Amino acid sequence: MFNNISWSNYLLTTAVITAIYYFLIGVxxxxxxxxxxxxxxxxxxxxxPAKARRDYANINSDYNQEVLNQxxxxxxxxxxxxxxxxELMNDLKKLFKEASDKKFTKExxxxxx
Numbered sequence: 001m002f003n004n005i006s007w008s009n010y011l012l013t014t015a016v017i018t019a020i021y022y023f024l025i026g027v028x029x030x031x032x033x034x035x036x037x038x039x040x041x042x043x044x045x046x047x048x049p050a051k052a053r054r055d056y057a058n059i060n061s062d063y064n065q066e067v068l069n070q071x072x073x074x075x076x077x078x079x080x081x082x083x084x085x086x087e088l089m090n091d092l093k094k095l096f097k098e099a100s101d102k103k104f105t106k107e108x109x110x111x112x113x
Contacts, residue, residue: 026034099109 096109
């Protein structure tokens with residue numbers, strides 16, 4: 001029965017069925033979001049004059065600059081947190097080195113306060 005179906009036909013059929021499935025899921029569950037996106041794009045760029053489009057572009061560039069500044073701040077915070085993590089790891093390594101030198105058991109390490 002399955003000998004009559006080639007792999008290329010099988011893969012093509014599977015891809016088409018999968019695409020249809022995801023399209024239907026998108027339409028069923030995200031219908032409102034899709035409509036809002038389509039309507040907002042059409043309303044923003046078709047019905048607005050050129051000056052308003054330039055203003056929109058300027059606002060977008062200001063927003064992009066804010067996002068860039070926020071990203072730089074986040075990277076600084078990440079570097080600080082990373083250094084704290086490294087310090088903690090070094091402290092833990094020292095603790096485990098001491099514990100192995102003093103021949104602590106696992107239970108003593110787990111229950112230690």
